[in-house]
Amino acid sequence: MRTSIATVCLSGGLTEKLHACAAAGFDGVEIMDADLVAADESPEEIRALCARLGLGIEMFQPFRDVEGVTDEVFADTLRRASAKFATMARLGADLVLVCSNVATATIDDDELAARQLGALADLAAEKGIRIAYEAMAWGTYVNDYRHSWRIVEKADRPNLGICLDSFHILSRGDDPTGIEQIDGDKIFFLQLADAPVLDMDLLSWSRHHRLFPGEGGFDLPGFLAHVLAAGYGGPLSLEVFNDTFRQTDPVRTAEHALRSLLWLADRTAHAHGEGDGDAGVARPPRAVDFVEIAGADLAVADEMLAQLGFRFRGRHRSKPVRLWSYGDARIVLDEQARDERPALTGIGFVVDDADAAATRAARLGARRIFRRTYAGEQDLPAVSAPDGTGVYWSAAPEDRSWVAEFEGGVGGESTDGVIDHVNLGYHWSEFDEAVLFAASALALTTESSAEVPGPRGLVRSQVMRTRDGVVRIPINLAPPTAPLPSRHIAIRCDDVSAVARRARAAGLEFLRIPANYYDDLAARFGLDDAALDELRNLGLLYDRDGSGEFVHFYTPTIGGVFLEFVERRGGYEGYGALNAPIRLAAQRNEEVRRGVAGSPA
Ligand SMILES: O=C(O)c1ccc(O)c(O)c1
Numbered sequence: 001m002r003t004s005i006a007t008v009c010l011s012g013g014l015t016e017k018l019h020a021c022a023a024a025g026f027d028g029v030e031i032m033d034a035d036l037v038a039a040d041e042s043p044e045e046i047r048a049l050c051a052r053l054g055l056g057i058e059m060f061q062p063f064r065d066v067e068g069v070t071d072e073v074f075a076d077t078l079r080r081a082s083a084k085f086a087t088m089a090r091l092g093a094d095l096v097l098v099c100s101n102v103a104t105a106t107i108d109d110d111e112l113a114a115r116q117l118g119a120l121a122d123l124a125a126e127k128g129i130r131i132a133y134e135a136m137a138w139g140t141y142v143n144d145y146r147h148s149w150r151i152v153e154k155a156d157r158p159n160l161g162i163c164l165d166s167f168h169i170l171s172r173g174d175d176p177t178g179i180e181q182i183d184g185d186k187i188f189f190l191q192l193a194d195a196p197v198l199d200m201d202l203l204s205w206s207r208h209h210r211l212f213p214g215e216g217g218f219d220l221p222g223f224l225a226h227v228l229a230a231g232y233g234g235p236l237s238l239e240v241f242n243d244t245f246r247q248t249d250p251v252r253t254a255e256h257a258l259r260s261l262l263w264l265a266d267r268t269a270h271a272h273g274e275g276d277g278d279a280g281v282a283r284p285p286r287a288v289d290f291v292e293i294a295g296a297d298l299a300v301a302d303e304m305l306a307q308l309g310f311r312f313r314g315r316h317r318s319k320p321v322r323l324w325s326y327g328d329a330r331i332v333l334d335e336q337a338r339d340e341r342p343a344l345t346g347i348g349f350v351v352d353d354a355d356a357a358a359t360r361a362a363r364l365g366a367r368r369i370f371r372r373t374y375a376g377e378q379d380l381p382a383v384s385a386p387d388g389t390g391v392y393w394s395a396a397p398e399d400r401s402w403v404a405e406f407e408g409g410v411g412g413e414s415t416d417g418v419i420d421h422v423n424l425g426y427h428w429s430e431f432d433e434a435v436l437f438a439a440s441a442l443a444l445t446t447e448s449s450a451e452v453p454g455p456r457g458l459v460r461s462q463v464m465r466t467r468d469g470v471v472r473i474p475i476n477l478a479p480p481t482a483p484l485p486s487r488h489i490a491i492r493c494d495d496v497s498a499v500a501r502r503a504r505a506a507g508l509e510f511l512r513i514p515a516n517y518y519d520d521l522a523a524r525f526g527l528d529d530a531a532l533d534e535l536r537n538l539g540l541l542y543d544r545d546g547s548g549e550f551v552h553f554y555t556p557t558i559g560g561v562f563l564e565f566v567e568r569r570g571g572y573e574g575y576g577a578l579n580a581p582i583r584l585a586a587q588r589n590e591e592v593r594r595g596v597a598g599s600p601a
């Protein structure tokens with residue numbers, strides 16, 4: 001599989017983009033005409049740079065507004081084309097992308113379109129150039145890949161083929177199975193992009209919201225399978241127009257982009273039964289093993305966990321690390337960190353094959369973490385997620401010997417606790433990368449996303465989970481000007497009221513929920529007075545849907561982390577989305593009271 005990326009995906013000048021693509025390990029690039037026009041370097045210099053970096057120039061793009069025009073307009077099109085073909089010769093590029101006409105087309109006639117594309121192809125042939133014709137989703141007359149293929153067949157030139165772009169096909173809801181009817185040798189190029197499912201005009205959706213494969217709502221593995229079944233053997237090239245990636249560090253974005261292609265290739269091979277074992281598609285995790293909180297002094301966390309009813313399981317025998325558990329929910333407090341501010345710094349997962357999971361994540365570009373372990377200590381395979389969060393794998397319960405490395409804890413175990421979800425917040429520049437990491441390295445599935453209004457702006461929440469719901473990681477996108485949101489660990493228990501009562505009796509202060517919230521609950525759900533009083537008195541939040549109920553509460557925030565206790569009744573699958581704005585507002589009110597709030601924006 002040859003990997004390629006369009007320069008339009010990245011920020012920076014053309015040479016910076018090329019260096020980033022090469023550093024990430026791409027085989028080739030699509031050079032955007034506009035990037036070349038704006039570059040200081042000549043086409044010859046860009047050609048030499050690509051050669052030095054080992055990057056193939058897979059395609060030059062785009063050339064626009066060719067077919068369906070009057071003879072007079074077309075004469076000028078050929079003049080424009082001659083000039084661009086001369087540039088391509090200097091660049092050493094021999095494939096050009098022609099977008100279906102979105103602007104100057106005035107004549108809806110396939111015979112004319114085929115004649116004009118044929119004439120363009122003949123001009124290109126004199127320079128040894130091939131043309132890939134791409135149906136744009138918003139093309140004036142040609143906007144369906146099957147239509148572009150009919151025209152290419154009609155024109156019947158050896159150097160004229162089509163370019164398929166997953167966005168243009170899937171955004172319109174066109175059936176991609178027809179791709180298999182196309183002669184694979186005539187698919188000259190393949191562009192890949194995912195996108196969130198949005199209800200908006202195609203052009204804006206395409207120009208601003210495309211995503212790398214695995215980050216949106218399109219079935220890219222299914223799409224690619226059709227293209228490969230047609231016999232396509234060219235590069236897999238990413239073409240992602242996205243406002244965020246135009247601003248982020250091109251080196252990091254290029255690494256992120258390559259990870260999406262590896263994920264896609266794995267998924268597609270897997271669907272064909274060609275997975276290569278340990279490096280192939282990871283099986284989703286079976287559970288969250290533990291969550292790690294690190295900070296220089298975690299005494300406040302110890303106190304809070306004790307108040308909540310966690311059991312102290314002891315100190316690690318060789319490190320300043322402590323273990324607490326609530327049933328099967330384990331929290332590791334790590335005081336090796338120099339940073340004063342406690343933070344959620346790692347998550348352990350239970351998988352079938354821990355080494356395979358780590359190897360696979362490393363192959364997807366994640367850095368391995370090597371930790372000092374002493375004789376007899378379990379060495380959990382681990383990597384660092386792109387944001388630096390540690391990810392550990394173990395094959396528990398058969399293999400949870402690390403727990404026995406903690407000494408001096410109390411015995412006995414409450415049995416009803418488990419980690420329900422771990423909520424991670426990101427800024428705009430890291431959000432899509434985090435979603436892709438969860439989809440690829442953690443083998444989690446994307447659930448629909450929600451938007452939550454908070455006092456500092458809108459928070460987008462994208463839940464990544466296993467299909468069985470045993471592992472759930474809501475990934476939140478913070479408003480652009482807000483500080484990085486706190487992360488939180490949600491513990492599921494059988495009786496959240498009992499936990500709340502006990503924690504209050506032990507002196508734990510909860511996040512303060514406004515009285516107005518309970519008036520609104522009464523209005524919304526018609527709860528009886530006793531139920532409402534219990535919620536109000538204990539400071540609990542409540543939600544209900546067609547399948548069940550959800551009762552939960554939040555602790556105060558310690559540094560950058562807080563806890564939530566939840567009780568799910570019946571088949572309730574959500575996270576109390578209607579309560580999230582209450583939580584965000586209450587957390588801000590708490591910051592205001594403590595004088596650490598900053599400005600609202
Ligand atoms: O939005 C565009 O103009 C544009 C240009 C080239 C492409 O390959 C494409 O898919 C879209």
Ligand SMILES: [Mg+2]
Pocket residue numbers: 134165191239
């Ligand atoms: Mg395209």
